[in-house]
Amino acid sequence: MHVLVLHNRYASAQPSGENKVVDQEVALLRKAGHRVEVFERRSDDIAARSLPAKAALPFLVPWNPGVRRELATRLRAGRPDVVHVHNVFPLLSPAVLAACADAGVPAVATLHNYTQVCPPGTLQRDGRPCAECVGSTPLPAVRHGCYRGSRLATVPLAVSLSVNRRRWWSGVERFFCISAAQREVLVRAGMPAERLAVKHNFVPDPGVRRAGDGEQLLFLGRLAEAKGVRLLMAAWDELAASGGVGVPLVIAGAGPLEREVAAWAAGRDDVRYAGLYDTAECRRAVARSVAVVAPSTWLEAFGLVAVEAMAAGVPVVAAGHGAFVELVEEGVTGLLHRPGDAGSLADRLRRITADRSRNQEMGRAARRRYEQGFSPVVGLERLVEGYRAAIAGRSGGGDSTPPPVGTESLGGST
Known part of the structure; x- marks a missing residue:
């Protein structure tokens, strides 16, 4: 053709x-x-x-x-x-x-x-x-x-x-x-x-999958209001005030909120602002993650980062609206939080990191979902x-x- x-x-x-x-x-x-x-x-x-x-x-x-x-x-x-x-x-x-x-x-x-x-x-x-x-x-x-x-x-x-x-x-x-x-x-x-x-x-198959439990929570994408960056910062501050979740949050990307994110992350041990990753760095970062976080406040038409996570056998924590509702199966391939609700997001981040065995089950289910619905074939x-x-x-x-x-x-x- x-x-x-x-x-x-x-x-x-x-x-x-x-x-x-x-x-x-x-x-x-x-x-x-x-x-x-x-x-x-x-x-x-x-x-x-x-x-x-x-x-x-x-x-x-x-x-x-x-x-x-x-x-x-x-x-x-x-x-x-x-x-x-x-x-x-x-x-x-x-x-x-x-x-x-x-x-x-x-x-x-x-x-x-x-x-x-x-x-x-x-x-x-x-x-x-x-x-x-x-x-x-x-x-x-x-x-x-x-x-x-x-x-x-x-x-x-x-x-x-x-x-x-x-x-x-x-x-x-x-x-x-x-x-x-x-x-x-x-x-x-x-x-x-x-x-x-x-x-x-x-x-595309990333060629690298998560081995073990993962070492971080990852936000990967444009640093903009619509992507839920401010919501994530508010949820993370709530978690930090109650003792944290045992793994750091890594934020990678660029956009209009870049300076705000960098200032918020500066001097903290539980947060790292990584800047803009290239494709290879993105794939490695996803494969090192306990979960990928997609807290968009707008109705995502798709949510590419969620599928990229599933391809690497990594579960997703995402906003429970828009395309995420059909991409992420609640409790099976990830968790959905109430859109725009920092407390709900904090709760899902706490849950996704608390039970490592359940997290690994979700990761395997996420990979199967990718192969059945989002692979190159x-x-x-x-x-x-x-x-x-x-x-x-x-x-x-x-x-x-x-x-x-x-x-x-x-x-x-x-």
Whole structure:
């Protein structure tokens, strides 16, 4: 199969699970013998642009005619079987869908977040769940300045959502939702249910698994409010006040709360701020952990770090909402805490470290869950089946309606 992957890469200064997923899928397809090309833009390149070019960028977020022309020319020359769209913000824009239509090439799109119904894609405002724009106009997002706390910065995203909503829904043969929880939100928001299929992200086998009990609790990810970093610090302070749990907390990552986290960890024996790990360091750190902690306050559409932990045979302590509810089986592969509740999180951290024998049972169950639902073999099968369904739907050679969520063919276990 000949596949063209479209992606606007996020800035490299901070961890991006989305960049990771795209790279892993490209490598997986190529290893299986498929021809894969990439059409991409990089947010890192914005800094080198001239001042006029930077000033013009917000106007190109909803629609970039130059990208449409360039992509349409490439599609006509290369004739891929299918185009796989990932992130289009800010340098590609939904104009890529028009280019696919111009060339007559079917498109699929992975929905990595909630940008189809929420301008910043988080369904969160001021650290709390928010659905004001879901199923309606995105004016509340502009009023509240939901993107980067700026009304001005939010306007291009809100305009793009408003003017391109129907283009997305009609121009994409199949949307890949990365969890059933995400799909449910999008269907409620009015997206066409018949085009939404669940395809969980896969994770490569890390090649290293936990041996023994583990030596630390690990937070691995972007240091941002939505990821529950402040909630974790509050829970850890509560644990420390009662004598701790016998292992240190390691926080690895970068983001807007980096200075706050570093200051909080400074001079403490029970906490270590490790900065930004590379891929190999991440895998080793996970394999050394009693548990990986994912206390997100927003509704995670997937939760890649939880599956990375399971791949290494490590249980997870996660917020009991969003995709974590379907990824983590309570008491079997990990523990779920009440979202936004520091006391509940502290309790689960205490429990996950208290019984080492039970912890090891959870780790073995987590590894089995990974092998059954999130391994490269499973990921490749679901990806290729989705492509074939999109191609058949465009050509009229098959039923383009996705199978029900939870089926073996595409939905998998949820």
